[in-house]
Amino acid sequence: MQQAEKRDAGTSNTFRINYNSADDLACKDPVELSKSLVPGQKTGPEMFSITPVRQGFCMYAARIDPKHLAEYEFEIEHAPLQFGYCLSGSTHTVYTGKKKSTGAQFTNQAGTNSICRMSGTSGVSRLLGQETFNSIAIQIDAALLARYLDVDLKNIFEPCRRILQGESPICGLPMTGAMLNTAHQVFACDLSGSSRQLFMEAKAVELLSLQIDLLTRTPGVSPDRPLMPEEEESIRNAARILIRDMQAPPTISILARKAGLNEFKLKKGFKQVFGTTILQYLQHHRMACARDMIINQGANVSQAADFVGYINIGHFIACYKRQFGTTPGNHKCGHRDS
Known part of the structure; x- marks a missing residue:
């Protein structure tokens, strides 16, 4: 992850991201990532934490204070699949470049499970309100996810299928109660050392299993009539x-x-x-x-x-x-x- 020229007196940055595998993020230093988000700012010990799980699979937790980073632009060449779990705060993203995403918009707020395939996208993301944005995300390589999916993609909820096939950058689903509980447990973990690593690995696998269960439910995510x-x-x-x-x-x-x-x-x-x-x-x-x-x-x-x-x-x-x-x-x- 490379940070471009700082803009707008500390409230707006441009991030240029180009990595093919979840392993590229897993090897990053969390402290350096925090500094790249808000240069020169003390953002707290839990601004960014990363847990490698296995090859091609990692989890990270992010805490962003709107007072320190209210807006940022991004340009993403390559990135693995990402499943996000927003616990508090909200962001609004407008996609401004690349054919498959130009004009698309997405609001991520507490209770949202976001499904992203962001390769070949660019845009601007703004934090809404004054509440700290707390989120968990798991990143996984497409080939590894395919090993766990035991259904044909055509049986997956259509908006999610479009993401997995690279036809759309992002969609949001309601987090299940189990997802919400697991994501909160990640933020609440007080363990350290190898105990913390084992706990985080277990929670990452748990989130992935809950995600796959949600993706593969048929005929869709919910048997209820979709909301207008x-x-x-x-x-x-x-x-x-x-x-x-x-x-x-x-x-x-x-x-x-x-x-x-x-x-x-x-x-x-x-x-x-x-x-x-x-x-x-x-x-x-x-x-x-x-x-x-x-x-x-x-x-x-x-x-x-x-x-x-x-x-x-x-x-x-x-x-x-x-x-x-x-x-x-x-x-x-x-x-x-x-």
């Missing part, structure tokens, strides 16, 4: 309202009214778009924000609980432990010297 574009936008708007008002979230009936849907359509559609219930989505987001405050912003447990809208500290700690497998106090102590 305006219906999906209403569901995503409801999610934005939940995130914006997480300290005092609206009831489902009020949320449905704000989104312009009835309660049944909102609940069913939310499951289709995000692969989880409204309440689970809100709780996952609250806990992710709380963890970010504790580990990266120096907040104590009470401050984090208050910020995400919990009055009862005991209830907050119980929810936090259920999601991350440890208490917020343990996370605070474990990262005190980071």
Whole structure:
């Protein structure tokens, strides 16, 4: 990965990427990658982490603060397949070059499973809002993925098939609840050394297995009637309202009214778009924000609980432990010297 001339006083960079195999990313130094994203900025110990899994297969976790990198341009000659799992924040990408992608647009936000084959693309990506963009991605060479896929490509959900065949650069699916849990576990891992490596390898394989299961379901990703574009936008708007008002979230009936849907359509559609219930989505987001405050912003447990809208500290700690497998106090102590 090579960084081109820095632009726009630190808020916009151009990245030129040219690598054929996931192994090319796996051998990169995470610290150097962080520096290439935001030259001269201290971006935190978890800005970028990379886990090699096996030849042609790796996983990385990225945390991007909009205050440090609000916008970047990219030019990609060659890159392996990528499956992404967005946990918080959102980005909007406009493809400005290359025949197969010119004019395409994609919004990646919390709860989205993105499927990318970005070779031969260019464009600009902007972070939306002030929330930190946290995501997990696995990169895998097409030949290795083909060994795991035990179905004909024609049986794969059509938008995904177009990506795998190189006819389109990117599409998004709702993350399943299992994907969401696994991706959160990657960010929550407090292990080190060989134990951490083994844990990360296991989670990368788990994500790949969940991804293949989602790709190969027939006759499509969901047996439900596909949502109309305006219906999906209403569901995503409801999610934005939940995130914006997480300290005092609206009831489902009020949320449905704000989104312009009835309660049944909102609940069913939310499951289709995000692969989880409204309440689970809100709780996952609250806990992710709380963890970010504790580990990266120096907040104590009470401050984090208050910020995400919990009055009862005991209830907050119980929810936090259920999601991350440890208490917020343990996370605070474990990262005190980071």
